Structure formats: C-alpha cells, structure tokens
Amino acid sequence: MTAELNYHPDWELFDQTIRQKEQLSSWEQFQLAYEAEQWRAVPDFEGLLCLRHITGVDLYPHQEQTAKRVLEEMDGRAILADEVGLGKTIEAGLILKEYMVRGLVQKALILVPASLTGQWAQEMQSKFLIPAAVQRKHYVWEEADVVVASIDTAKQPPHRDIVLNQDYDMVIFDEAHKLKNPKTKNYEFARLVKKTFCLMLTATPVQNNPAELYHLIHLLKPGLLGSQKEFKKLFKEKGEQEIKHIVQQVMVRNRRDETEISWTKRNVHSVYISFTPQEQHFYDSLNNLSSSNGHRFHGFTSVTLLREACSSKEAAYGTLRNMYEKKELPEETFISLLERIQNMEINSKAQKALEIIQNTDDKVVLFTEYRSTQLYLQWYFKQFGILSVPFRGGFRHSKKEWMQMIFRDRAKVMIATEAGGEGINLQFSSTIINYDLPWNPMRLEQRIGRLHRLGQEKDVEIYNMAVRRTIEEHVLRLLYEKIQLFEHVIGTLDTILDSRFGREMEQYITETMQDSESEREIEVKLNHLYALMETESGQKGG
Amino acid sequence: MADELLQYIHRYFETNGALIQHCSNNSIQIKLTEALDRELMNRPFYWHYVKKTGGTPEPMTLTFFTEQAEDQAKKGEWLHVGTPRLHQIFESARNKGIWSLLYEHHEPKQTPAPLYPWLVVNVKYSFVSHQRKDKILSYGLQLIHGQLVHHMMDHLRPLQLEPIIADHSFPMASLIQVESGLLRIKNEAQRFVDDHPDDWAEKAEKKMLQELALLHTYSQAVSAPTEDYEKEKNDIQNRYQPSVHVDIINSGLFYLSHSSL
Numbered sequence: 001m002t003a004e005l006n007y008h009p010d011w012e013l014f015d016q017t018i019r020q021k022e023q024l025s026s027w028e029q030f031q032l033a034y035e036a037e038q039w040r041a042v043p044d045f046e047g048l049l050c051l052r053h054i055t056g057v058d059l060y061p062h063q064e065q066t067a068k069r070v071l072e073e074m075d076g077r078a079i080l081a082d083e084v085g086l087g088k089t090i091e092a093g094l095i096l097k098e099y100m101v102r103g104l105v106q107k108a109l110i111l112v113p114a115s116l117t118g119q120w121a122q123e124m125q126s127k128f129l130i131p132a133a134v135q136r137k138h139y140v141w142e143e144a145d146v147v148v149a150s151i152d153t154a155k156q157p158p159h160r161d162i163v164l165n166q167d168y169d170m171v172i173f174d175e176a177h178k179l180k181n182p183k184t185k186n187y188e189f190a191r192l193v194k195k196t197f198c199l200m201l202t203a204t205p206v207q208n209n210p211a212e213l214y215h216l217i218h219l220l221k222p223g224l225l226g227s228q229k230e231f232k233k234l235f236k237e238k239g240e241q242e243i244k245h246i247v248q249q250v251m252v253r254n255r256r257d258e259t260e261i262s263w264t265k266r267n268v269h270s271v272y273i274s275f276t277p278q279e280q281h282f283y284d285s286l287n288n289l290s291s292s293n294g295h296r297f298h299g300f301t302s303v304t305l306l307r308e309a310c311s312s313k314e315a316a317y318g319t320l321r322n323m324y325e326k327k328e329l330p331e332e333t334f335i336s337l338l339e340r341i342q343n344m345e346i347n348s349k350a351q352k353a354l355e356i357i358q359n360t361d362d363k364v365v366l367f368t369e370y371r372s373t374q375l376y377l378q379w380y381f382k383q384f385g386i387l388s389v390p391f392r393g394g395f396r397h398s399k400k401e402w403m404q405m406i407f408r409d410r411a412k413v414m415i416a417t418e419a420g421g422e423g424i425n426l427q428f429s430s431t432i433i434n435y436d437l438p439w440n441p442m443r444l445e446q447r448i449g450r451l452h453r454l455g456q457e458k459d460v461e462i463y464n465m466a467v468r469r470t471i472e473e474h475v476l477r478l479l480y481e482k483i484q485l486f487e488h489v490i491g492t493l494d495t496i497l498d499s500r501f502g503r504e505m506e507q508y509i510t511e512t513m514q515d516s517e518s519e520r521e522i523e524v525k526l527n528h529l530y531a532l533m534e535t536e537s538g539q540k541g542g
Numbered sequence: 543m544a545d546e547l548l549q550y551i552h553r554y555f556e557t558n559g560a561l562i563q564h565c566s567n568n569s570i571q572i573k574l575t576e577a578l579d580r581e582l583m584n585r586p587f588y589w590h591y592v593k594k595t596g597g598t599p600e601p602m603t604l605t606f607f608t609e610q611a612e613d614q615a616k617k618g619e620w621l622h623v624g625t626p627r628l629h630q631i632f633e634s635a636r637n638k639g640i641w642s643l644l645y646e647h648h649e650p651k652q653t654p655a656p657l658y659p660w661l662v663v664n665v666k667y668s669f670v671s672h673q674r675k676d677k678i679l680s681y682g683l684q685l686i687h688g689q690l691v692h693h694m695m696d697h698l699r700p701l702q703l704e705p706i707i708a709d710h711s712f713p714m715a716s717l718i719q720v721e722s723g724l725l726r727i728k729n730e731a732q733r734f735v736d737d738h739p740d741d742w743a744e745k746a747e748k749k750m751l752q753e754l755a756l757l758h759t760y761s762q763a764v765s766a767p768t769e770d771y772e773k774e775k776n777d778i779q780n781r782y783q784p785s786v787h788v789d790i791i792n793s794g795l796f797y798l799s800h801s802s803l
Contacts, residue, residue, distance in 0.1 A: 002743045003784035003785050005788070008787065011728055029558075029639040030639045034695060039550075041676035042668075043675070045669075045742060075781065097624075102673075167780075197781065221756070227760060230763065
C-alpha cells in the first residue's frame with residue numbers, strides 16, 4: 001500500500017479520552033452519533049455530492065459537467081474560461097462546495113476585483129451556503145475559513161505576510177487574465193500564495209493564443225509547458241495544435257453554441273430620427289466650429305460635441321460651457337450657440353424614445369453615454385407620468401441593488417450610463433434602447449448582456465437610435481448594421497474580439513470622425529474597419 | 543431525504559431534553575433547554591447577563607422547515623443537508639454519543655439470565671488524496687470468547703438497550719480487557735486497510751510523481767531558487783499524497799443476551 005496510514009489518537013488514548021472524560025450516552029444518543037457520521041461520510045471518490053447540499057440554484061448541464069471535469073480529470077487545478085454569460089462563478093462555487101463537502105477544502109481564498117468582493121461573498125452564501133467573509137478593514141484572514149478579498153489588498157503589507165503564511169486548500173482567482181505578465185507584483189503574489197487546489201476564471205478568449213497562457217498555466221502546473229524557451233521551441237516545431245492539446249488538460253472553455261441552452265432571440269431595430277430645423281441648425285453650427293477660425297480646441301473635442309448634440313442639448317451645453325471657461329471658445333461664438341440652444345424646444349430623439357417606451361408593456365433599459373442626458377430624460381419621462389430610475393457605474397453595490405429593485409418592482413424605465421459592470425442582472429426586462437451608441441462594440445455587447453443572459457425568458461428587443469445626417473448615422477448604418485454583431489446569439493462578439501480590440505476600434509472610429517474631410521472618406525474608412533473585423537473574426541471565431 | 547432529516551432532528555432534540563412544541567410532515571418547532579441553547583445558539587452574552595442579573599432564563603425556540611419557505615412570513619430555518627446549522631447538530635450529536643455502557647432488556651427463558659459483554663466500536667475509514675472516500679464499519683467483539691462480528695449496529699438495532707441492568711439479569715465478567723479488545727479491533731482495521739484495493743492511491747501517487755518530475759525538470763532548466771521549488775513541491779504533495787485515516791466514531795460496552803452472533 002502506497003498510502004500513509006494514520007490512526008486517530010483515540011486508538012491509543014482510549015482509556016483516558018473516551019472512557020473516562022466522556023459522559024455515558026444513551027442508546028439513542030449512541031445511534032444519533034453513528035448516524036450523524038453516516039450523513040457526513042463521502043460515499044465515493046467521484047460524483048458531485050454537493051448537488052444534494054444546494055438547492056434553489058438552477059444548474060445547467062455544462063456547469064455540472066465542468067465541475068465534474070475539474071474534479072475528476074483536472075484534479076482541482078484549472079482555468080475556467082467559459083464565454084461570457086455561461087456562469088463561471090456558479091462553476092467555481094460548485095467546485096469549491098464539492099471540495100468542502102468532501103472535507104478536502106476548509107480554508108479558501110477568493111481573489112476578485114475590489115468592486116466584486118461583496119457580490120462574490122453574497123453569491124457564495126446564498127447559492128452555495130458557503131459562509132464567506134469579505135476582507136474589509138477588520139482582519140479576517142486567520143479567523144474566517146473562506147475569505148473574499150481583492151488581490152490589491154491582499155498583496156499589500158501588512159496583509160501580504162499574513163496571507164502568505166496561510167495554507168490555503170483552495171485559491172480562486174477571478175479575472176485571471178490580468179495575471180498574464182510574470183513581472184507584475186500581482187503575479188508574484190499569486191505564485192507565492194500556498195494553494196492546494198486552484199481555479200482561475202477568465203472570460204477573455206486566450207485559448208486562441210496559447211502563448212498568452214504560458215504564465216497562467218505556470219501558476220497552475222509549473223513545468224507543464226516546460227521553460228519559456230522550450231515552450232517557444234515546441235510552439236515553433238509542433239505548432240498551435242500541440243499546444244492546444246496540452247492546454248486542454250488544464251482549461252475548460254464552454255461555448256454558447258455548444259451548450260444545450262436555448263437562448264432567446266435578439267431582435268435588433270435601427271431607429272433613425274430626423275432633427276427639427278432648430279436642432280439641425282445647432283448641430284451644423286457645431287460642425288462648422290471645427291472648420292471655422294478662432295477656436296483653440298482639439299479635433300477630439302469637436303467630435304465629442306457632435307456626439308453630445310445628438311444626445312441632448314444639455315449634454316452639449318456642459319462641454320461648451322467648459323470650453324468657454326477655458327477660453328477655448330470666443331465669447332460671441334458661445335453666446336450665439338447659447339441662443340440656439342435656448343431656441344430649441346424639442347428633443348426629437350427623446351420624443352422617439354418616449355414613443356418606444358409607451359408602446360411596450362415591457363420594462364425598458366435605456367442606455368445613454370451622458371449624465372446630463374440621463375438627468376434630462378428622467379425629467380422628460382416624468383412629464384408623461386413615466387417613473388424611471390438612474391443607474392451609474394459609480395454607484396456602490398448596495399445602491400446598484402437598490403436601484404435594480406426599484407426598477408423591478410416599481411419603475412418602468414432604467415436610465416443607465418454604463419452597463420454597470422458584472423453582477424447587475426436585469427433579465428426581468430427584455431427591451432433595450434441604445435439612446436446613444438458607444439463606439440466600442442464590446443460595450444454595446446456588455447449592455448445587451450445585462451438583459452440577454454441565462455434566465456432571460458423572452459426575446460430581447462434592441463433599439464439602436466441614430467440621428468440622420470449626423471455622425472451617428474455613419475456609425476449605425478456603415479458599421480453596426482453591417483456587421484450585425486448583435487443579431488447573433490448572445491455575445492458572439494467576445495469570440496471575435498477581445499477587449500483590447502474593442503478599445504482600438506473605438507479609437508479608430510473617433511479618429512475617422514475627427515480627421516475625415518468628407519462623408520466619402522468616412523465611408524471608406526469605416527468600410528475598411530468592417531473588412532478588418534471580418535478577417536479577425538474569420539481567424540478567431542472560425 | 544428531508545423527511546429523514548426531520549425525523550433525525552426530532553430524535554436529537556427529544557432525546558436531549560428539548561420540548562417538541564409542534565411537529566408536522568414538513569416542519570418542527572422546538573423549545574430548547576438551557577444546555578442546548580448554550581451549545582447551539584452562540585449567545586454567551588445573553589447567558590452571562592441572565593445569570594448576573596438573576597433574571598429568568600428564556601431558552602430560544604427553533605423552527606425548521608423541510609422545504610425552503612416560499613412564504614417569507616414563515617419564521618424558521620430551512621432544514622437541509624447543506625446548512626451550517628445541521629452540521630452543528632451533527633457535530634453536537636457526535637459529541638454526545640461517544641461512549642456508552644448498556645444492558646439488553648429481554649424476556650429470558652430462565653432467571654437469573656446471563657448477559658455477555660461485547661465491545662462495540664464504530665470506525666470511519668477515510669481514503670484521502672486529491673479525492674476522498676469514506677467507509678464506515680461497525681465492529682463487535684465478544685469479550686469472553688473473542689468472536690469478532692461485523693455490521694454490529696445492525697445486530698443491535700432491534701434490541702432494547704438500557705443504561706441499567708434488568709433485575710432478572712446479571713453481567714458476565716470479561717476475560718478480555720477492553721484495551722486488548724480494542725487492539726484486536728485495531729488489527730482487524732489494519733487488515734481491512736491492507737485488503738482494500740489501493741488503485742486510487744497508486745493513481746494519485748503516479749500523478750504526484752509526474753507533476754514533481756515536471757517541476758523538477760523545469761526548476762533545473764531555469765535554475766529556480768530552492769525556496770520556490772520547495773513551495774511548489776509542497777503544494778503538489780499536499781494535493782496528491784495518498785493517506786488513509788482511521789477514526790473511532792464511537793464505542794461502548796454492551797451486555798447482550800447473545801453469547802455469540
């Protein structure tokens with residue numbers, strides 16, 4: 001027998017510990033003790049025992065399979081790299097719970113972005129009955145068995161030494177793609193922390209670039225890919241296929257179209273609005289600013305102004321005022337623009353948005369890029385008896401939840417300036433108005449992902465708004481409509497693009513808008529971008 | 543399963559002196575005793591305060607439901623195998639049932655009737671590596687002629703066992719001392735472990751050696767510092783090192799009418 005054999009000290013100290021100190025128990029008590037151990041015993045090496053320990057969580061087949069695979073084939077060290085929206089947190093919770101039920105994990109550390117600590121703890125508690133303590137001011141490293149903390153806190157002295165002194169049975173890293181670079185403090189910390197089992201969660205599709213995975217895998221299984229030199233050689237000689245094969249030993253990546261979940265549809269509607277003559281006049285005069293003399297502002301500002309003017313005069317006013325105060329705008333120009341603003345009575349886009357809202361029985365989530373627009377719309381909708389709640393990324397988690405609750409129970413509309421980050425789930429609503437379109441398609445996808453996710457029962461109606469004869473029309477008509485990104489099943493995007501590419505796109509569009517001298521030039525450039533994306537998606541998604 | 547749990551905690555609270563105030567198919571309400579309140583409710587300040595001020599102690603009342611309450615107004619705890627409360631109760635039950643001295647009450651054919659001494663030991667084996675499996679076995683050893691019986695709890699279950707001997711019975715003296723009896727059972731446990739298939743341990747060890755080899759090769763190739771190497775080695779060993787743990791769940795001296803089973 002290769003296993004080491006341990007007898008409990010009771011075998012040796014029978015007389016002292018058992019027969020003398022303990023009270024004599026009744027027959028019933030004797031049986032209850034025996035039965036308690038039967039309840040607690042682990043009947044087999046394999047299988048998911050924890051399933052009977054959790055109820056009230058609807059598990060999808062791919063989540064159970066993932067947990068089984070990590071436990072039985074990967075021996076509890078794995079990268080969970082599902083596409084967005086498939087429930088990586090659930091998978092991690094399942095695996096942690098299973099190890100706890102089996103008595104293999106007592107002490108666990110969950111390292112997540114600071115903004116998500118509370119939510120992780122809450123989810124572990126409510127879904128898996130795992131009492132998890134959040135590391136805030138009071139030190140919980142030693143006293144709590146399961147701790148949720150941000151890596152930025154944990155790696156700082158004096159926390160650092162305490163944490164590195166603990167023997168963790170399991171460490172979970174959320175957003176693990178941030179641990180790609182071995183030269184960072186975070187990476188070093190992740191390497192040093194003592195961990196028996198380890199899960200790394202990442203949504204970024206790194207699988208297609210195994211080189212990026214080298215350091216991540218090194219944290220899980222040091223030496224699996226050899227030294228970096230050997231790895232590069234292997235990569236050159238055997239190619240990507242061979243690497244992928246190795247990577248699959250430590251990584252699970254579920255794709256939406258491979259899961260058995262039936263997703264509801266996305267119905268995308270382009271809504272074009274025409275400005276009133278006054279609005280058009282204001283927009284045109286802003287457009288002329290950049291070509292007229294006497295201003296000292298950057299092309300970027302002028303693009304910003306034009307985008308704001310498409311949203312609301314309130315949004316544009318803020319920027320204009322700012323420019324005026326900074327002396328980037330001559331007084332007479334400022335005053336004449338101000339007069340134009342005062343003459344505008346109607347916001348055509350807001351009118352159209354109101355119409356959409358009034359024509360649906362559904363609750364509506366409206367996204368705008370600007371806070372002034374957010375405020376304005378709240379006021380505007382209220383004039384028509386429509387209650388709305390604001391939502392901003394900067395809200396604290398408790399306030400976000402509060403707003404989410406009011407929206408669910410009382411308000412017809414939620415007006416959000418940001419997708420609100422992970423964790424805000426709005427699947428009780430199925431209508432989105434993209435009042436302003438972000439130029440980063442990843443952000444558009446994130447917005448939609450808040451509603452179109454596991455648990456959404458209805459088809460999702462997506463209204464993309466754009467004002468004719470403005471830069472908005474270009475972006476919607478030439479780009480978003482063409483690539484039809486959002487028509488497909490939820491978030492095909494993240495298989496095509498990673499977040500870096502999304503930001504690059506935004507920059508490209510901005511530059512196109514500010515530097516192009518003609519409509520034709522804009523069209524050519526955006527076509528070029530579209531072609532680029534197609535190639536990219538062909539390579540990656542294909 | 544929920545019903546079994548409900549029965550279980552019903553028995554647990556009843557036998558430990560709590561008052562069952564209400565019990566139905568899917569719920570139970572229990573008025574705790576002071577001892578149970580102190581043990582389960584974790585409110586030392588309350589008890590300190592009551593004792594200091596000489597107030598009337600008021601142990602808490604617990605309510606359990608076997609189904610998660612849809613009706614939020616229902617006050618009570620959800621009785622479920624995964625809840626910390628249930629594990630607290632299991633732990634408490636275990637502590638209250640460690641050692642027993644019991645006599646069988648039966649209708650003897652002739653009196654006075656002899657009762658034979660049996661040492662009962664319930665053992666939990668845990669096979670642990672990166673996975674885990676437990677096995678519970680119940681042994682009984684007759685302390686006069688040394689018969690060793692398996693599934694002892696099953697033999698005991700139908701009997702009426704009481705802490706005080708019946709008038710018409712008398713206990714036979716043991717020839718085998720409890721300590722040496724325990725040793726015999728330990729040898730039996732050793733035999734069980736030896737005979738138990740160990741493919742699981744070999745598999746775990748093989749995996750461990752593979753990972754250690756990878757780590758070793760890597761560390762040599764990049765001349766990694768010894769402490770880094772040792773740390774990773776430790777992590778790997780912690781995960782895979784196979785071991786068997788043999789624990790005594792509980793034990794007792796039982797005087798039974800049967801000389802052998």
